[in-house]
Amino acid sequence: MTQQRLGAWLAVILGTTYFLVPLYATLHFSRQAKRDLEPARLSECAG
Amino acid sequence: MRKAASPSPTSSLFQPFILDAYWLTIRVSLVTAVGGGIFGFLVAYAAILGGLPRGVRTALTTFSGVASNFAGIPLAFAFIATLGRVGMVTVLLRDVFGLNIYDRGFNLYSFWGLSLTYMYFQFPLMVLIISPALDGLRREWREAASNLGASNVQYWRYVALPILLPSLLGTMILLFGNAFGAYATAYGLTGGSLNLIPILIGQQVRGDVLHNPGLGYALALGMVVITGLSNVVYLVLRSRAEKWLK
Numbered sequence: 001m002t003q004q005r006l007g008a009w010l011a012v013i014l015g016t017t018y019f020l021v022p023l024y025a026t027l028h029f030s031r032q033a034k035r036d037l038e039p040a041r042l043s044e045c046a047g
Numbered sequence: 048m049r050k051a052a053s054p055s056p057t058s059s060l061f062q063p064f065i066l067d068a069y070w071l072t073i074r075v076s077l078v079t080a081v082g083g084g085i086f087g088f089l090v091a092y093a094a095i096l097g098g099l100p101r102g103v104r105t106a107l108t109t110f111s112g113v114a115s116n117f118a119g120i121p122l123a124f125a126f127i128a129t130l131g132r133v134g135m136v137t138v139l140l141r142d143v144f145g146l147n148i149y150d151r152g153f154n155l156y157s158f159w160g161l162s163l164t165y166m167y168f169q170f171p172l173m174v175l176i177i178s179p180a181l182d183g184l185r186r187e188w189r190e191a192a193s194n195l196g197a198s199n200v201q202y203w204r205y206v207a208l209p210i211l212l213p214s215l216l217g218t219m220i221l222l223f224g225n226a227f228g229a230y231a232t233a234y235g236l237t238g239g240s241l242n243l244i245p246i247l248i249g250q251q252v253r254g255d256v257l258h259n260p261g262l263g264y265a266l267a268l269g270m271v272v273i274t275g276l277s278n279v280v281y282l283v284l285r286s287r288a289e290k291w292l293k
Contacts, residue, residue, distance in 0.1 A: 004097065004098065005098045005099070008092075008093035008094070008097025008098060009097075010093075011089050011090050012090060012093050012094055012103055015093075015107070015170070016107075018166075018167070018170075019110060019167075019171075021129055022125035022126055022128070022129045024135070025125060025128040025129035025134060025135040026125045028128070028135050029128040
């Protein structure tokens, strides 16, 4: 692979990472919040 | 009982904290325009002229179309979830690499944190707008320059950059204006702790503790003046850059 193409792939990978990481972090946060709230919701239903 | 006269909007306009707010807003806009411009240009160049598969350009353009409009409260929340004190990346860096970025001085709710957040919609906008200009950069010019013995640096300095400069400058001015007027992202992220002009205008007009709509309108006119001045700067720079095209 030429140096130019390697540089181009690197730029695109960095750009894609910058785009996708915050989106994944939002999904991760909402899954974690759902997991943390699940016991409280279950005890509400039981009580 | 006589109503107390409210202070004149123009006399209040030159208070130190308002001038500081203008300067801070200009700095944030400049940094994100230049940073987003350079980064967006590099990514667009890589996808369009970097010899990558065609699908990369299509995917990048499509995603840029969405990401350039992804701003406001959802963006602020996404960055808090990423780089906040217990954000995913913050925790990952701390637990895996032993690097606590907050101990090293980073703070998402500061000038640099806000600038990093603004880049998220600035650089896709750059990718979208500079792509047609990059399409206009013909391969034959590169081949001709290379045949005449020009190095990569010489090609960029004497051929490509002079041709692209008007578009680059115009897009960066657009990014400047885009960042200058951003309100919801800054408010969602900093909660008004950063003294930015759009946030000040909101505080004056909404009447939350402060209520001087006249000052709000004067601040907005100041924004129009600054945006107008940036357009004048663009016209001057473009006329100088276009000398190369004659």
